[in-house]
Amino acid sequence: MVLEHISAEQPVDMAAAQEFMRATLAKIDRTELNALEAEMQQKGKWLRELVAPEALPSLTEEELIKLLRSVFATRRRATEILAAVGAEKLKDGIHELFYAELPVAQRFRDFVDAMTGFFDDVSVLRPRKSSDSRAKRSAEEAALRENVFCDLASELLHFTNPEEYWLWTRWMWDPKTGTGALPLVTMEGVELHGKTVGETYLKLGAAMAFVRATGNAAGFSDYGAGPYGIDVFMACVYAVYMYTTLRLRMTQEFTQLVPQFPELIRRLLGVWRMEMRGGQYAATA
Numbered sequence: 001m002v003l004e005h006i007s008a009e010q011p012v013d014m015a016a017a018q019e020f021m022r023a024t025l026a027k028i029d030r031t032e033l034n035a036l037e038a039e040m041q042q043k044g045k046w047l048r049e050l051v052a053p054e055a056l057p058s059l060t061e062e063e064l065i066k067l068l069r070s071v072f073a074t075r076r077r078a079t080e081i082l083a084a085v086g087a088e089k090l091k092d093g094i095h096e097l098f099y100a101e102l103p104v105a106q107r108f109r110d111f112v113d114a115m116t117g118f119f120d121d122v123s124v125l126r127p128r129k130s131s132d133s134r135a136k137r138s139a140e141e142a143a144l145r146e147n148v149f150c151d152l153a154s155e156l157l158h159f160t161n162p163e164e165y166w167l168w169t170r171w172m173w174d175p176k177t178g179t180g181a182l183p184l185v186t187m188e189g190v191e192l193h194g195k196t197v198g199e200t201y202l203k204l205g206a207a208m209a210f211v212r213a214t215g216n217a218a219g220f221s222d223y224g225a226g227p228y229g230i231d232v233f234m235a236c237v238y239a240v241y242m243y244t245t246l247r248l249r250m251t252q253e254f255t256q257l258v259p260q261f262p263e264l265i266r267r268l269l270g271v272w273r274m275e276m277r278g279g280q281y282a283a284t285a
Contacts, residue, residue: 011207012214017185017237024236027243027261033232036262039271040228043070044159051160056095061087072169072270073151081148085115097153104165105198108153112197115149147174150197155270162227166208168201171238171268175200181238182207235268 024033049055050067059067064087068078082090097111147170157165173180173192182192186207194200212230239261246258259267266272 011186011190011210013185013187014214014218017211017215018218020185020237020240021233023240024233027240028236028265032262033236036232036265036269036271037226037228039266040159040231040269041226043271044162044228046070047156048160051094051098051156053095053099056091059087059091064090068152070270071152071155072171072268073148075270077148089114094156097156098160103198104157105196105202107198108150108157108201109196109198111153112146112149115152116145146197147176150201154201158231162231166205167231167234168204169268172234173204181234181241182211184237184241185211185234231269232265235265238268239264 047067047070050059050063061082064082065078068074068081074081085093093111093114096114097107100107100110102110151169154166154168158167171180173182175193182204183190190207192200192203192207194203208230211234215230215233242264243258243261258264263272
C-alpha cells in the first residue's frame with residue numbers, strides 16, 4: 001500500500017493548507033475551480049483514448065506532439081523531445097509504462113531510464129556535489145532530462161487513471177531544490193527522496209494520499225467533485241506561492257507579466273489552450 005512509504009504520524013500541515021485555501025478563494029471562485037476540474041477530466045478522457053493498447057501503435061508524430069504539449073514540462077519542447085527520442089521509442093516506452101506486468105515503481109523507473117539513456121541514474125535525488133565543473137554541468141543536464149520525463153510519466157499515468165496513480169511534477173516537488181507545492185502543505189519531517197525515481201514516485205504518492213485524505217476530511221481540497229480536485233488544490237497552492245514570492249522579490253512592472261491566477265493554474269495542470277476540435281480534445285500550439 002502506498003501509504004506505507006511515509007512514516008510521519010501526521011504529515012499534513014493543516015494550518016498551512018487552510019491558509020492556502022483562504023488565499024486561493026480570494027483570487028478565484030469555486031465555480032471556476034469546478035470548471036478546471038472538469039477540463040482535467042476531459043484531458044484524461046482524451047489521453048486514455050491516445051494510449052489505449054489498440055490506438056498507441058498507430059499514433060502519428062503529430063498526435064505525439066499534441067500529447068507532449070498537454071504536459072506542462074514538455075509543452076514548449078515537444079518537437080525537440082520527439083526528434084531526440086524518436087516516435088517509435090516514445091510509443092514503446094509509453095506502452096511499457098502502462099502495460100508491462102511490473103510494479104508501478106519499476107515501470108516508472110524503466111520509462112525514465114529508457115527515455116534519458118541514463119540507466120540506474122539517480123540524479124533526481126539529492127544533487128551530488130562535484131569540484132569538476134564539466135561533471136557538475138553534465139549531472140545537471142542529466143537531472144533536467146530526467147525530471148522532464150518524470151513529469152511526463154506521472155502525468156500520463158495520473159490523467160488516465162487518477163484513482164490509481166498520482167501527479168508528480170517539478171512544481172509539485174522538485175527533488176533537486178526541495179521546493180514545490182507539496183512541501184508547502186506537509187510537515188518538515190516528511191521524507192520524499194527515494195533511492196531511485198521509482199521509489200521517489202512511491203513516496204510522493206504516499207504524501208499525496210495523506211494530503212488528499214486530510215483534505216477530504218477538512219474540506220480544503222474540495223476544489224471539484226471529481227478525481228482531480230486534489231490536483232487543482234495543489235496547483236492553487238503553488239500559484240499562491242508564486243504570486244507571493246514574485247510580489248516580494250520583483251518589481252511591480254515585472255509581476256504584471258505573470259499570467260492571471262486562473263491562467264497560471266491551467267498552465268500548471270496542462271489544460272491551458274486545450275480545446276475541442278471535431279470531437280477531439282487536444283493541446284494547441
